[in-house]
Amino acid sequence: MNNTLPEHAPLTQFPIQDNCLQIGGISLTRLVHRVGTTPFYAYDRHKITERIGLLRQHLPTEIQLHYAMKANPMPAVVQLLAGLVDGIDVASAGEMKIALDTPLPPDKISFAGPGKKKHELTCAIAAGVILNMESEQEMMLIAQCGERLGITPKVAIRVNPNFELKSSGMKMGGGSKPFGVDAERVPDMLKQLHALGLELIGFHIFSGSQNLNAEAIQEAHTQTIQLGIQLAEQAPTSVKLLNIGGGFGVPYFPGDQALNLPVIGENLQKLMPVIKRQLPQAQIVIELGRYMVAEAGIYVCRVLERKLSRGHTFLITDGGLHHHLAASGNFGQVIRKNYPVIIGNKVHGTEKEVVSVVGPLCTPLDMLADRLSMTKASIDDLVVVLQSGAYGMTASPTAFLNHPPPTEVLV
Numbered sequence: 001m002n003n004t005l006p007e008h009a010p011l012t013q014f015p016i017q018d019n020c021l022q023i024g025g026i027s028l029t030r031l032v033h034r035v036g037t038t039p040f041y042a043y044d045r046h047k048i049t050e051r052i053g054l055l056r057q058h059l060p061t062e063i064q065l066h067y068a069m070k071a072n073p074m075p076a077v078v079q080l081l082a083g084l085v086d087g088i089d090v091a092s093a094g095e096m097k098i099a100l101d102t103p104l105p106p107d108k109i110s111f112a113g114p115g116k117k118k119h120e121l122t123c124a125i126a127a128g129v130i131l132n133m134e135s136e137q138e139m140m141l142i143a144q145c146g147e148r149l150g151i152t153p154k155v156a157i158r159v160n161p162n163f164e165l166k167s168s169g170m171k172m173g174g175g176s177k178p179f180g181v182d183a184e185r186v187p188d189m190l191k192q193l194h195a196l197g198l199e200l201i202g203f204h205i206f207s208g209s210q211n212l213n214a215e216a217i218q219e220a221h222t223q224t225i226q227l228g229i230q231l232a233e234q235a236p237t238s239v240k241l242l243n244i245g246g247g248f249g250v251p252y253f254p255g256d257q258a259l260n261l262p263v264i265g266e267n268l269q270k271l272m273p274v275i276k277r278q279l280p281q282a283q284i285v286i287e288l289g290r291y292m293v294a295e296a297g298i299y300v301c302r303v304l305e306r307k308l309s310r311g312h313t314f315l316i317t318d319g320g321l322h323h324h325l326a327a328s329g330n331f332g333q334v335i336r337k338n339y340p341v342i343i344g345n346k347v348h349g350t351e352k353e354v355v356s357v358v359g360p361l362c363t364p365l366d367m368l369a370d371r372l373s374m375t376k377a378s379i380d381d382l383v384v385v386l387q388s389g390a391y392g393m394t395a396s397p398t399a400f401l402n403h404p405p406p407t408e409v410l411v
């Protein structure tokens with residue numbers, strides 16, 4: 001073994017008892033019986049609650065936290081988070097329906113995403129949800145829908161900034177983007193709002209996702225707030241909301257280090273006096289998906305077969321890329337890297353082996369771990385993919401090869 005290879009960051013969020021992973025206070029072997037079938041996703045409500053507490057502890061008290069639902073739209077998870085955060089950001093009419101089922105008031109829900117259709121806009125206006133406008137054309141459509149309903153639409157402008165979030169896993173701002181309105185075109189839009197009968201709530205500036213570099217996030221926050229202040233000066237009414245995005249990352253791969261949240265909080269604390277002076281009416285919102293839920297979730301599947309092929313051992317499981325595309329390396333990864341994967345019912349085995357974990361799909365892409373050192377597993381042992389609470393089931397092609405979809409439980 002080459003000792004210089006980076007390893008996965010130690011993941012200690014779930015206790016281990018009798019060598020078995022515990023989630024939601026239940027041992028994994030017992031949870032399997034409770035769920036009834038493998039594969040499944042399990043999310044730990046206590047871990048989600050703890051994570052929101054950590055954010056509140058380190059971020060200025062004036063900052064509002066929104067949950068970006070696309071990371072995990074399981075209704076039970078969304079209901080739990082609705083009681084912990086200040087608002088929910090949705091990206092489709094389907095997600096909006098789940099958010100409206102929570103006790104949150106509709107003006108704490110905002111709807112972003114390009115290509116919103118007339119009927120979706122109509123639903124949102126009728127509900128009183130804030131529409132994050134992605135283009136001038138969408139602004140015109142919203143005005144038409146509002147007029148037809150006789151309701152004043154509440155809108156925010158999603159701005160494509162003139163800078164980007166450096167070292168981000170997925171860049172969603174800066175340069176040419178399908179998201180938001182280029183910053184230099186926003187002043188012209190602002191001039192039209194009043195005549196179109198739209199109520200401006202504020203601005204939404206989201207520049208990227210899965211970032212573990214605290215310095216890059218600090219820089220983006222500083223620039224985002226400057227841009228927000230500049231745009232607010234040109235707004236016809238005072239700005240009530242400035243959504244400065246999020247993008248806080250979690251460690252997935254060997255060599256990744258957890259995000260330094262305290263320094264991000266300190267930087268925001270330093271920016272608060274400027275914000276209070278320049279945007280006295282504005283609520284500052286940070287929207288996070290992954291950071292709130294990823295580490296609270298696991299994906300569990302069962303070893304069906306140990307297969308030896310020319311000296312290499314494969315564990316063939318009942319789970320795979322159709323349930324967990326991200327762990328297979330096919331959701332935005334440039335070079336395939338292993339998620340943290342363990343044998344959940346034998347976490348610390350004395351006997352280790354290097355194996356590849358694959359699923360039942362007839363494609364070489366169906367791989368959950370590639371040449372990873374794990375406890376030696378037997379048939380019926382439980383393979384656990386950690387860091388699976390975000391972009392797991394929801395980002396997976398569950399219809400591919402027509403196996404049954406996984407169950408999801410909140411424990």
Ligand SMILES: *Cc1c(COP(=O)(O)O)cnc(C)c1O
Nearest residue numbers: 068071206209210247288289290
């Ligand atoms: C995807 C998305 C998010 C959530 O990103 P995470 O990396 O899960 O925190 C937030 N806001 C917008 C606009 C998004 O598109």
